[in-house]
Amino acid sequence: MKPRQRKQYFRNMKRSDDSEREKRRKRWRLIQELGEQRIPYLSPADPGFQELWDSSYAGLALRQCSVLPDGLHERVQSALITLQRRGCLLRDLVRVRDRDVFTAVSRALVGQPGYTYRYLDTRLFAIPWHCEGEEGQKDENGKPCCDSDLRDACKAFWELNQFFCSDVRPQTNARGVKRSRSDTENSEDTPGEGMCEESVKDRLLEEKQEKEKKEEEEEDSSQGCSHSSPLSSTPPPNVGRLVQFNITLINYMDPTVMTQLKEEPYYGMGKMAVGWHHDENLVPLSPVAVYSYSCPAEPKNEGVTEKDGQGQSKDKEKETETEGEGTCKEELKEEREGLEKEEVQKEKACWRVGLKVAWDIHTPGLALPLQSGDCYYMTDDLNRTHQHCVLAGDMARFSSTHRVVQCCTRTLDYIQKRCSEALENLQTDPEKNTKSLKSLLPSTLQHTEDIHNEVEFEWLRQYWFQGRRYARFCSWWNKPMEQMEKDWKEMERMLNPYSASVHRLG
Ligand SMILES: O=C(O)CCC(=O)C(=O)O
Numbered sequence: 001m002k003p004r005q006r007k008q009y010f011r012n013m014k015r016s017d018d019s020e021r022e023k024r025r026k027r028w029r030l031i032q033e034l035g036e037q038r039i040p041y042l043s044p045a046d047p048g049f050q051e052l053w054d055s056s057y058a059g060l061a062l063r064q065c066s067v068l069p070d071g072l073h074e075r076v077q078s079a080l081i082t083l084q085r086r087g088c089l090l091r092d093l094v095r096v097r098d099r100d101v102f103t104a105v106s107r108a109l110v111g112q113p114g115y116t117y118r119y120l121d122t123r124l125f126a127i128p129w130h131c132e133g134e135e136g137q138k139d140e141n142g143k144p145c146c147d148s149d150l151r152d153a154c155k156a157f158w159e160l161n162q163f164f165c166s167d168v169r170p171q172t173n174a175r176g177v178k179r180s181r182s183d184t185e186n187s188e189d190t191p192g193e194g195m196c197e198e199s200v201k202d203r204l205l206e207e208k209q210e211k212e213k214k215e216e217e218e219e220d221s222s223q224g225c226s227h228s229s230p231l232s233s234t235p236p237p238n239v240g241r242l243v244q245f246n247i248t249l250i251n252y253m254d255p256t257v258m259t260q261l262k263e264e265p266y267y268g269m270g271k272m273a274v275g276w277h278h279d280e281n282l283v284p285l286s287p288v289a290v291y292s293y294s295c296p297a298e299p300k301n302e303g304v305t306e307k308d309g310q311g312q313s314k315d316k317e318k319e320t321e322t323e324g325e326g327t328c329k330e331e332l333k334e335e336r337e338g339l340e341k342e343e344v345q346k347e348k349a350c351w352r353v354g355l356k357v358a359w360d361i362h363t364p365g366l367a368l369p370l371q372s373g374d375c376y377y378m379t380d381d382l383n384r385t386h387q388h389c390v391l392a393g394d395m396a397r398f399s400s401t402h403r404v405v406q407c408c409t410r411t412l413d414y415i416q417k418r419c420s421e422a423l424e425n426l427q428t429d430p431e432k433n434t435k436s437l438k439s440l441l442p443s444t445l446q447h448t449e450d451i452h453n454e455v456e457f458e459w460l461r462q463y464w465f466q467g468r469r470y471a472r473f474c475s476w477w478n479k480p481m482e483q484m485e486k487d488w489k490e491m492e493r494m495l496n497p498y499s500a501s502v503h504r505l506g
């Protein structure tokens with residue numbers, strides 16, 4: 001790649017560096033304001049929990065495990081275990097605050113054929129899921145892209161996805177009614193109670209940035225969508241408010257193996273498997289649906305389970321001792337404190353999702369425990385106005401997080417069209433067997449350069465780095481990525497000044 005092209009690419013990247021710096025500045029200000037203190041947070045056992053949920057976290061909805069249709073839990077759970085056993089779940093190398101780090105959770109992306117999902121500067125390539133009755137995707141030799149085990153697993157995620165698509169709408173509406181009420185309550189121009197001026201400024205600043213980002217995205221997607229999609233069996237997301245989740249990011253973590261988890265820093269909520277974040281790169285205002293499955297550790301961890309058993313019998317001894325003691329005030333106090341501690345321990349043994357209002361240290365946080373099989377939705381603008389984190393429990397846990405990604409710029413279909421656009425400037429002389437550029441207009445060459453960069457940085461490098469690791473389970477991406485590399489090489493030649501000036505390329 002030539003220096004001029006690199007410069008252009010990095011100029012584009014600078015914008016995101018600036019917003020990273022801005023975020024760091026805001027985080028630093030909040031930490032300073034907070035000092036040594038911890039912000040309160042509420043769990044279901046705390047008084048005021050429901051009121052806080054209704055007033056400040058109305059876009060969050062819990063769906064207990066009983067709502068899923070018969071047999072779906074079994075199919076989804078066995079699919080999750082298949083992905084884990086087959087080694088499809090891998091830790092991603094992501095960029096956080098200018099550092100490259102491995103995620104604590106292992107992940108895989110499953111979804112509509114040809115879709116990708118980009119988070120923390122990393123693009124994941126979806127293992128395609130298969131619809132009811134459909135035989136599955138075939139590769140160029142007419143062979144299925146995955147073996148039947150994996151195909152069945154991916155089909156279970158598709159089925160879960162169908163359930164979420166049909167279930168999330170009534171939830172959103174029900175919450176929507178609630179939300180608009182609380183929106184009116186909070187819609188005064190003056191800062192709400194307990195909200196300092198600085199936080200209001202932060203919020204306004206954030207809203208302004210979000211608005212700009214949204215406008216950019218809309219512009220992006222209107223450009224991207226002007227191509228009609230050959231994957232058009234896939235309905236566009238959010239048509240008539242019907243939610244079409246198109247991918248799921250699967251997470252897995254066993255806390256007995258990942259022992260170096262960070263403590264949640266602002267509220268003291270406990271160990272975090274996933275730190276505070278907004279889900280990125282989704283269709284604005286689209287919901288996120290999460291299935292949570294905590295399970296006993298894999299067989300290799302049986303030793304740990306045994307140790308836990310011993311721990312429990314010691315606790316029992318302690319209990320018996322306490323029962324026999326006298327009842328003076330001091331002892332009662334100690335006992336109560338002990339019970340409270342136990343309550344906290346019990347609560348922390350469960351996996352939880354933590355929520356907080358973004359850039360706000362005055363509204364208490366919310367920690368929602370998840371029983372195995374429970375689902376939750378983040379609807380309306382919850383993902384934009386709030387951040388969430390995942391708090392590790394004692395058991396291993398999977399989650400399947402269903403999202404609506406922009407079909408316009410995140411799909412193979414989109415990038416293939418971009419390649420064709422660039423290659424349109426190429427003409428072939430069949431007699432001389434040469435290729436030449438049709439136009440030497442600077443704007444045309446610039447357009448080719450932009451596409452060349454996009455293909456290289458957003459797709460090829462990401463694929464060689466992260467996406468290729470799935471090739472041993474699923475061949476779906478092999479052929480298209482080979483073709484994309486060929487197109488990229490052709491563009492490289494088109495941008496070569498010597499080739500361009502003599503109009504001879506092939
Ligand atoms: O596992 C969960 O409950 C949510 C995970 C999450 O927030 C994410 O993957 O973005």
Ligand SMILES: [Fe+2]
Binds near residue numbers: 277278279388
């Ligand atoms: Fe998330």
